[in-house]
Every structure is written in C-alpha cells, then in structure tokens.
Amino acid sequence: MGVARSLGKRGIPTWVVDTDKSKSIAQFSRYTKRFIVSQEPVAELLLREGREHNLDGWVVFPVSDQYVESVAASHEALKAIYRLTTPSTY
Numbered sequence: 001m002g003v004a005r006s007l008g009k010r011g012i013p014t015w016v017v018d019t020d021k022s023k024s025i026a027q028f029s030r031y032t033k034r035f036i037v038s039q040e041p042v043a044e045l046l047l048r049e050g051r052e053h054n055l056d057g058w059v060v061f062p063v064s065d066q067y068v069e070s071v072a073a074s075h076e077a078l079k080a081i082y083r084l085t086t087p088s089t090y
Helices: 001-007 040-052 065-073
Strands: 013-016 032-037
Touching: 001 013, 013 040, 040 065
Parallel strands: 013 032
Antiparallel strands: none
16 A cells, blocks of 8 residues: 555556455555456566556566565566566576
C-alpha cells in the first residue's frame, strides 16, 4: 500500500499484482490503477502484461520474498521490458 500511495501521489500510475485478493489492502488504494489477482508465476505474468500493455520502462517493486525471488530468477527476461529494483541471482 505504501508504494502505491507514494508513487500515486506523484502522478505515477501503479498496478498491483497479488496471489490472494483477500490479503491485499493495496487494491483499495485510490492510487492503484489496476489490481491483478493471479496464481500464474509472477515472471510469466509480468512478461505477458508488459508485452500486452506496452509497459516498457515501468519499474517493478516486489514487496514479498516470493516476488523478490521470482524477479531475481527471471531478471534477464524481465529487464528487457522493465526497470528492476531487484538484483539478479548469480
């Protein structure tokens, strides 16, 4: 919620991805422009959404350990579309 609020206050569109709608309060932020609930692997979801919605240059802020691990593991593929705040795994 804090990331969505901070970016939204600066006019930066924010999308939130989660695996469980019932646990995510960020979906209720007035700054969240799109909320996606999916069981799809996060890297696959981000790649598909990035291509379909032309999200070139958008920044990914993973906010859970699971998402950090997924983004790091798929760093090479994701960095072709996004700016990543997570380093790759070596």
